Amino acid sequence: MxxxxxxxxxxxxxxxxxxxxxxxxxxxxxxxxxxxxxxxxxxxxxxxxxxxxxxxxxxxxxxxxxxxxxxxxxxxxxxxxxxxxxxxxxxxxxxxxxxxxxxxxxxxxxxxxxxxxxxxxxxxxxxxxxxxxxxxxxxxxxxxxxxxxxxxxxxxxxAGITTWSPLRHWNVKAGDKVGVIGLGGLGHMGVKFAKAMGAHVVMITTSAKKGEDAKLLGADEVLISTDPKQMEQHNYSFDFLLNTIPVKHDLNPYLGLLKLDKTMCIVGAIEPIDLHGGILINKRRNVAGSLIGGIKETQEMLDFCGKHNIVxxxxxxxxxxxxxxxxxxxxxxxxxxxxxxxxxxx
Amino acid sequence: MxxxxxxxxxxxxxxxxxxxxxxxxxxxxxxxxxxxxxxxxxxxxxxxxxxxxxxxxxxxxxxxxxxxxxxxxxxxxxxxxxxxxxxxxxxxxxxxxxxxxxxxxxxxxxxxxxxxxxxxxxxxxxxxxxxxxxxxxxxxxxxxxxxxxxxxxxxxxxAGITTWSPLRHWNVKAGDKVGVIGLGGLGHMGVKFAKAMGAHVVMITTSAKKGEDAKLLGADEVLISTDPKQMEQHNYSFDFLLNTIPVKHDLNPYLGLLKLDKTMCIVGAIEPIDLHGGILINKRRNVAGSLIGGIKETQEMLDFCGKHNIVxxxxxxxxxxxxxxxxxxxxxxxxxxxxxxxxxxx
Known part of the structure; x- marks a missing residue:
């Protein structure tokens, strides 16, 4: 037709x-x-x-x-x-x-x-x-x-399922400290979902203005990634990092934020990224990727959105x-x- | 004194x-x-x-x-x-x-x-x-x-505990297809341990001679990483990759070898490495690091070596x-x- x-x-x-x-x-x-x-x-x-x-x-x-x-x-x-x-x-x-x-x-x-x-x-x-x-x-x-x-x-x-799926797969739960890196179509959904899952949500951004915006969406804290002093204060404290940056970038400044055995998941950048082996090695950290989500989990996300009134x-x-x-x-x-x-x- | x-x-x-x-x-x-x-x-x-x-x-x-x-x-x-x-x-x-x-x-x-x-x-x-x-x-x-x-x-x-610890942590078991990348002090122990754990061990190397040497140590197969045809044949087939390369290198050719949700663990390269986000994203793959091992697991490894006569x-x-x-x-x-x-x- x-x-x-x-x-x-x-x-x-x-x-x-x-x-x-x-x-x-x-x-x-x-x-x-x-x-x-x-x-x-x-x-x-x-x-x-x-x-x-x-x-x-x-x-x-x-x-x-x-x-x-x-x-x-x-x-x-x-x-x-x-x-x-x-x-x-x-x-x-x-x-x-x-x-x-x-x-x-x-x-x-x-x-x-x-x-x-x-x-x-x-x-x-x-x-x-x-x-x-x-x-x-x-x-x-x-x-x-x-x-x-x-x-x-x-x-x-x-945008929703792309951020929902890794938060679920890496088992984000109440009380976890979760960092969402970047505030755009993906990042703003990451903030809403992580918050609704009960996590302590930190917006990690280069822009103080975006940080303020993220707080309106539910972020508990803002971390300005270009401020080495702030980054140092959050060193070795995150249970999960959701990296929504859509372009080539250097992962290393963020990786030190992760606790032992924890994961940064990339959902935005399909381009090459820079990674330093030592930062992974010294706390058995992980870098992973995640692609949208399956049909079953997409339905679960939509049902969750209905229950928690998330759009x-x-x-x-x-x-x-x-x-x-x-x-x-x-x-x-x-x-x-x-x-x-x-x-x-x- | x-x-x-x-x-x-x-x-x-x-x-x-x-x-x-x-x-x-x-x-x-x-x-x-x-x-x-x-x-x-x-x-x-x-x-x-x-x-x-x-x-x-x-x-x-x-x-x-x-x-x-x-x-x-x-x-x-x-x-x-x-x-x-x-x-x-x-x-x-x-x-x-x-x-x-x-x-x-x-x-x-x-x-x-x-x-x-x-x-x-x-x-x-x-x-x-x-x-x-x-x-x-x-x-x-x-x-x-x-x-x-x-x-x-x-x-x-x-060298022993540095390879033993990630093989154990990522739960390598009988029947798993495990790739050991690089044959040196670390790699040769990785081959011996993975084999003793019952895995199907593939030596991944640029050198045919090293491949032959690895077979003498117990490797079941050799994959020459510079041969795109061989690499293609092994695409999406590995349960775990132990990367022992000690210098800066490009991870991307190896990452495609991993199945869905599987991990490449880096134990050698503390230098920067090149990584392509898309390869992680499209099969939810992981890159991790691992540092030596704890005292308890070192003793477990030594006991295992005693039992299996591994040195x-x-x-x-x-x-x-x-x-x-x-x-x-x-x-x-x-x-x-x-x-x-x-x-x-x-």
Whole structure:
């Protein structure tokens, strides 16, 4: 079926309106009318070919919220009218060890991304959420709690789960001292989640202003990472560090903050980072990475958000302003995530 | 009391004979007549001021084997004539969380090294095993099994425990695929221990010759790290990687070898290393460090060596040849550890 979407056709072009072909509904598929779509840095990297040349046209968007319009005959998990979400994945092999464990993001055969991915089952390329609607297998559709601010729930599906998953995996619990490094789309969710889990949350930032902002979001303390005296005072005191810095940087000043056997988890920087072996060795410290989260834990996060009334801080835009939004994101000029009101497309 | 030792007096000087002052026997002390002392790269780094200017004169040596000559009145663990060892530590605070856990190497107040360390309890500086004898608190003295080749047991006290501790901490067990990166003093012990623990051991090296040598030590397979095709075949297949490379290097080619959630542990390189965030993120991989081992686990390792008849591969030297041995070690011209026969000093 043909549907309206916003797409990039080349790395040098702005996104503009386009008609794309969605696949027809399969027996296990859910057809979703999209209400809101969050805007992730990955959208920019992909549309602008910063992660390699994508399959143009690219329709970005993997923080999707909408209502079920139609379901395939074998769908059991959803019915017409349900409030649902779609995150970064729409297919995986569902039979490897990782998929069996509910860790589809680490699928040994590679998951299918919500956009710019070759579809393993139906052929063609996936198109994301900057669109009127989307067709997704029910196993990759999430239930959104009706009680939270729905438009602000969209970023939970990428920024949210990306920070939730490592906090859970490394077992952050009440009383732990947790540092969140960097305050952006990911960092602000890290602060909210760690706080809701009962941790003593320290915002670690270069900017006093961001520190103040983090306190409004729930951070208990602020540590200015460029102040050696402050860093020294917090030396060897953290149970977990969530590093959301999205660019190449030096890990070493932060690693000394960790206690014996504790972990810094990187969720932002896929670029090279600088690491000093001695700092790991002298307190058996760990540096790890973590990628979004599995479907099961994404649902757990959404249920937690419903219970604790947690959403992202968002600025709403119309789809016609997407290119200006990209420019502002590149300058970090957003608190903390743009969300597109997809009514503007219709 | 005064005793004969080999010491360096300045970074530019060779080690030469010297008379040093040992502290007198305290109530909990053991006086050890030294039979053998292994030669560790740390000895060179310290004597030559490569890790900062040491407290000259430096008497290196922290792989010490000897017999108990005398014990203080309160000593309960050892008696005259016992075959004993001393490793890298001779004191720690013994009341912090790490010490309580038997992890004196991570003592929160800093352990006292066997040489070139300021003594916390008795004042002065510690002098190591290139010496006729040594005085050590009984809590830092190990029992050496009488059934193994005693001279070849000396390197167990540093090279041995440095590889044993991470293999145990990351729970290497029968059937695990374990890679040992680098074949030297540490790597050759890593191969022997991992094999004895029942793992499938892969020697990862740039040198086909070293690969053959590793097979003689028990490695099941050899992986030449400079061959991209071989590396690709082993991609995503390892349960643990023990990285013994002692110099700055690029971690990234090795990290792809790890399965989901698995760890590469660095025990050699205290220098900066290059690390790519994306490789950690895409399979939730870990990079960690590990420092020697605690006294309790060192004794466990020695008992295991007694049971499985494991010792190091050594080349014996007289103390008068220590400076030539240093030069050969710098060229990696030793299989795999020099041990000084301390009778040569007497």
């Amino acid at each position: 043909s549907t309206k979407a916003y797409a990039a056709f080349a790395a040098t072009e702005d996104l503009k309106p386009h008609i794309i072909e969605r696949r027809n509904l399969d027996a296990f598929d859910v057809f979703i009318d999209i209400d809101y779509c969050g805007v992730c840095h990955s959208d920019i990297h992909t549309a602008r070919a910063e992660w390699g040349v994508p399959n143009y046209p690219v329709v970005p968007g993997h923080e999707i919220i909408g209502r079920v319009l139609e379901v395939g005959p074998n769908v059991t998990k959803f019915k017409v009218g349900d409030l649902v979400g779609v995150g970064c994945m729409v297919e995986s092999c569902q039979h490897c060890h990782s998929c069996d464990e509910g860790l589809e993001q680490y699928c040994e055969n590679g998951f299918t991304g919500t956009y710019n991915s070759k579809r393993s089952k139906f052929g063609g390329v996936t198109y994301g959420g900057y669109s009127e609607n989307i067709v997704v297998n029910e196993d990759f559709v999430l239930t959104i709690p009706e009680n939270i601010d729905v438009k602000a729930a969209a970023p939970l599906l990428c 992202s801080e968002v600025e709403m835009i119309d789809i016609q302003n997407i290119n200006q939004a990209y420019e502002r994101m590149i300058k970090s000029d957003v608190k903390y995530r743009f969300v597109i009101d997809m009514k503007s497309l219709k | 005064s005793t004969k030792a080999y010491a360096a007096f300045a970074a530019t000087e060779d080690l030469k004979p010297h008379i040093i002052e040992r502290r007198n026997l305290d109530a909990f002390d053991v006086f050890i007549d030294i039979d053998y002392c292994g030669v560790c790269h740390s000895d060179i780094h310290t004597a030559r001021a490569e890790w900062g200017v040491p407290n000259y004169p430096v008497v290196p040596g922290h792989e010490i084997i000897g017999r108990v000559l005398e014990v203080g009145p309160n000593v309960t663990k050892f008696k005259v004539g016992d075959l004993v060892g001393v490793g890298c530590m001779v004191e720690s605070c013994q009341h912090c969380h790490s010490c309580d856990e038997g992890l004196e190497q991570y003592c929160e107040n800093g352990f006292t090294g066997t040489y070139n360390s300021k003594r916390s309890k008795f004042g002065g500086v510690t002098y190591g095993g290139y010496s006729e004898n040594i005085v050590v608190n009984e809590d830092f003295v190990l029992t050496i099994p009488e059934n193994i080749d005693v001279k070849a047991a000396a390197p167990l006290l540093c 190091s591969e050594v080349e014996m030297i007289d103390i008068q040849n220590i400076n030539q041995a240093y030069e050969r070690m710098i060229k990696s011209d030793v299989k795999y550890r020099f041990v000084i026969d301390m009778k040569s000093l007497k």
